[in-house]
Amino acid sequence: MEQPGYEQRGYLHEEFHLFHLTSEIREPVDWHYHAFHKLCVYLGGSAASYGIEGRSYVLEPGDIILVPQGSIHRPELAPGAAYDRMILYLSPDYLRKADAGEAGLETCFLQAAESFRFVVRTGSRSSALLTELLQLERALTQPGFAQSLLVQSLLFAFLIGLTRMTQSDELIFAGASACDEKIAAILQYLSHDPTENISIDALASKFYISKYHMMRRFRAQTGYTIHAYLVGKRLMLARELIADGTPVMEAAALSGFGDYSAFSRAYRRQFGAAPAAQKRSTAGI
Numbered sequence: 001m002e003q004p005g006y007e008q009r010g011y012l013h014e015e016f017h018l019f020h021l022t023s024e025i026r027e028p029v030d031w032h033y034h035a036f037h038k039l040c041v042y043l044g045g046s047a048a049s050y051g052i053e054g055r056s057y058v059l060e061p062g063d064i065i066l067v068p069q070g071s072i073h074r075p076e077l078a079p080g081a082a083y084d085r086m087i088l089y090l091s092p093d094y095l096r097k098a099d100a101g102e103a104g105l106e107t108c109f110l111q112a113a114e115s116f117r118f119v120v121r122t123g124s125r126s127s128a129l130l131t132e133l134l135q136l137e138r139a140l141t142q143p144g145f146a147q148s149l150l151v152q153s154l155l156f157a158f159l160i161g162l163t164r165m166t167q168s169d170e171l172i173f174a175g176a177s178a179c180d181e182k183i184a185a186i187l188q189y190l191s192h193d194p195t196e197n198i199s200i201d202a203l204a205s206k207f208y209i210s211k212y213h214m215m216r217r218f219r220a221q222t223g224y225t226i227h228a229y230l231v232g233k234r235l236m237l238a239r240e241l242i243a244d245g246t247p248v249m250e251a252a253a254l255s256g257f258g259d260y261s262a263f264s265r266a267y268r269r270q271f272g273a274a275p276a277a278q279k280r281s282t283a284g285i
Contacts, residue, residue, distance in 0.1 A: 012036045015094040016155060018137055022084045029074045031223050033232070035239065037090040037109045038067040039162075041130065045082035050075055052118045054187040054222050055176035059119070062126030063174060064162070068113040070236035071191075072222070072229075086133055093243065098156070105156065108163045116188050119174035120166060129165075132158045182209060183221045190226070194233035195256035200226065230256075235270050238263070248275045 012035070031051070042048065042059040050057050050065050052073045059065075067073050069092050077083055095105040104110075112118050122129055136154040139147065176184070186207055203226070204211040218226050234255045241251035249260055252275070257263035267275045 012089045015091050017089040020086045024080050025077050031072045031074050033070050033072050037069050039088040040065040041086040043084040045084045048077050054184050057119045057174050062122045064120040066112040066118050068109040105159050108166045117173040121172040121174045180221045183217050194230050
């Protein structure tokens with residue numbers, strides 16, 4: 001089985017993590033994904049773009065980039081360019097447990113994954129959202145009475161406010177500035193159901209494109225093969241199912257893997273541990 005052409009980066013060992021970075025990016029960043037949701041507020045710097053799922057977006061100060069769990073992405077800047085941003089990592093499991101299925105605290109990420117609208121252009125509302133994030137940052141660094149409750153309240157208020165904003169008819173989502181529309185459509189199709197057993201020939205026929213031309217354009221646009229993209233998405237789905245308590249062999253089948261041995265080898269390569277170890281590590285959480 002071909003190994004995914006992109007890698008997992010960044011690890012979250014807590015419920016969420018907020019940090020403010022002003023450092024330059026000294027070399028090009030490869031496509032990668034996270035096993036958690038990521039939110040990035042672009043504060044300014046040199047001309048910057050952000051690539052998500054094969055699309056590229058030119059950023060404006062105040063833009064909020066929503067990167068759902070498992071979505072491939074990368075910042076696109078010239079080496080040494082200034083890049084000021086606030087980043088929030090969020091555990092999907094934490095958000096689901098915290099709202100007990102009521103508020104839908106990860107709704108904005110799920111909507112982004114479904115609609116392929118990843119960049120929120122906040123405009124005049126950016127200062128209010130940034131103020132809320134700065135309040136959260138201060139609360140995290142200033143111990144005091146009921147600190148954990150205050151931090152949680154500020155985090156939830158920010159997410160609820162952001163989600164309400166994304167559901168507003170007046171909100172503008174940034175359009176992709178550069179992408180191969182045909183490949184972008186194929187990416188969206190594959191992302192919505194990576195478990196579908198569709199051949200390269202059938203996929204090419206569905207999108208009215210030559211098989212070999214499609215394969216070349218897909219790799220040129222994303223840096224990896226169609227098969228590698230699907231394997232990576234399926235492994236992420238399997239990992240989530242296992243963490244939710246699904247038996248390992250059932251999770252493999254539900255994620256589109258017909259051969260358990262091949263699945264187990266790919267899982268170990270991707271995540272550094274066997275699927276059964278993932279099952280044990282999440283027991284009792």
